Amino acid sequence: MRQPDKKKRCQTNEQQQQLEEPCPTGAFLQCFELILPWLTPQELANVSLTSKCLYQITQSITLRRSSDASRSYENLPIPFHNTVDNHPYAYFIYTPSQILPAFSSQFQCQSWGSSFSAGSNSVSRLFLEPATLVDDSGESASGCDCERCEDQVGCPCIGLEGVDVASECGLWCGCGLECGNRLTQRGVSIRMKIVRDRRKGWGLYADQFIEKGQFVCEYAGELLTTKEATSRQKMYDELASGGHFSCALLVIREHLPSGKACMRMNIDATRIGNVTRFINHSCDGGNLLTKLVRSTGALLPHLCFFSSRDIKENEELTFSYGEIRLRDERCGENKGMEGEAMLRGRCP
Numbered sequence: 408m409r410q411p412d413k414k415k416r417c418q419t420n421e422q423q424q425q426l427e428e429p430c431p432t433g434a435f436l437q438c439f440e441l442i443l444p445w446l447t448p449q450e451l452a453n454v455s456l457t458s459k460c461l462y463q464i465t466q467s468i469t470l471r472r473s474s475d476a477s478r479s480y481e482n483l484p485i486p487f488h489n490t491v492d493n494h495p496y497a498y499f500i501y502t503p504s505q506i507l508p509a510f511s512s513q514f515q516c517q518s519w520g521s522s523f524s525a526g527s528n529s530v531s532r533l534f535l536e537p538a539t540l541v542d543d544s545g546e547s548a549s550g551c552d553c554e555r556c557e558d559q560v561g562c563p564c565i566g567l568e569g570v571d572v573a574s575e576c577g578l579w580c581g582c583g584l585e586c587g588n589r590l591t592q593r594g595v596s597i598r599m600k601i602v603r604d605r606r607k608g609w610g611l612y613a614d615q616f617i618e619k620g621q622f623v624c625e626y627a628g629e630l631l632t633t634k635e636a637t638s639r640q641k642m643y644d645e646l647a648s649g650g651h652f653s654c655a656l657l658v659i660r661e662h663l664p665s666g667k668a669c670m671r672m673n674i675d676a677t678r679i680g681n682v683t684r685f686i687n688h689s690c691d692g693g694n695l696l697t698k699l700v701r702s703t704g705a706l707l708p709h710l711c712f713f714s715s716r717d718i719k720e721n722e723e724l725t726f727s728y729g730e731i732r733l734r735d736e737r738c739g740e741n742k743g744m745e746g747e748a749m750l751r752g753r754c755p
């Protein structure tokens with residue numbers, strides 16, 4: 408039988424010793440609990456090898472991460488479920504609403520899985536409204552002063568822009584977040600889960616029955632200029648050619664009422680996004696539809712998902728990515744919703 412060489416034996420003893428060191432308590436433990444949640448999965452895995460105690464702490468962080476992808480930014484936890492391989496969760500930076508690049512550069516990392524942070528991430532969604540319209544005098548466009556915005560006749564913020572773009576009360580309206588005409592501003596109010604599939608990777612699933620027409624979630628991520636989106640797409644294409652990379656860069660074109668011009672929005676949820684970044688493509692249109700929703704006074708609309716039919720509990724939530732380059736590979740023939748929304752597939 409081969410004997411391990413002396414050097415190897417020494418290293419093994421040293422590692423053994425580290426693994427058996429007593430666990431820190433009190434302030435030390437608190438320090439670890441505060442610092443470790445900032446680490447990436449790879450960094451966390453490296454730390455977990457250094458001592459038995461750190462292994463235990465990293466395990467509990469992993470458990471907390473997999474129990475809520477939203478890091479308490481949403482009203483309900485959105486857990487990961489994986490029975491096909493050993494990925495406990497997907498790593499990305501969470502934002503409950505779209506953000507401008509000026510803010511996204513501040514998000515280099517985010518604490519996730521701390522035992523101290525539960526619930527403390529709840530932020531006012533109104534606060535996240537990125538850019539507002541101003542009138543000729545440079546003042547912010549004013550909102551409504553309704554007593555009951557649900558009243559379809561009375562509130563000027565309802566249905567301002569016809570059927571293509573829905574409108575809601577905005578930052579300068581007198582009503583609060585509980586107003587019935589702020590449906591998409593309160594975040595996730597439907598139970599969902601993120602389930603791993605061997606072929607598609609992660610996917611978003613309903614964890615309750617969803618009635619036709621219900622608001623599901625906003626597509627949140629970084630708002631990019633077309634130049635930046637084109638450059639990122641090129642980078643994602645290169646990364647994807649190496650395999651095992653999925654991007655979530657969505658391009659939306661809003662046709663202006665004149666029909667002569669169109670506004671293009673690029674939302675990238677690849678690095679910073681919310682749970683909608685897990686919605687997979689469906690060749691038959693899926694069970695979700697997209698709608699642009701603009702708050703009164705806001706410059707840019709938000710892209711929101713609504714259920715296009717009744718959805719059963721445990722059903723996967725999908726929509727048509729539209730004009731995707733891998734359409735032929737996934738769907739056979741062209742069944743995309745040409746030009747309405749485009750989410751590049753595996754960025755080939």
Ligand SMILES: C[S@@+](CC[C@H](N)C(=O)[O-])C[C@H]1O[C@@H](n2cnc3c(N)ncnc32)[C@H](O)[C@@H]1O
Pocket residue numbers: 497606607608609610652653654655684685686687688689737751752753754
């Ligand atoms: C926005 S992400 C969706 C979440 C992704 N499955 C993940 O694991 O992060 C888009 C990527 O998911 C995969 N995908 C989406 N729909 C698919 C489908 N119908 N079949 C296979 N893969 C799909 C592709 O890799 C695509 O680039």
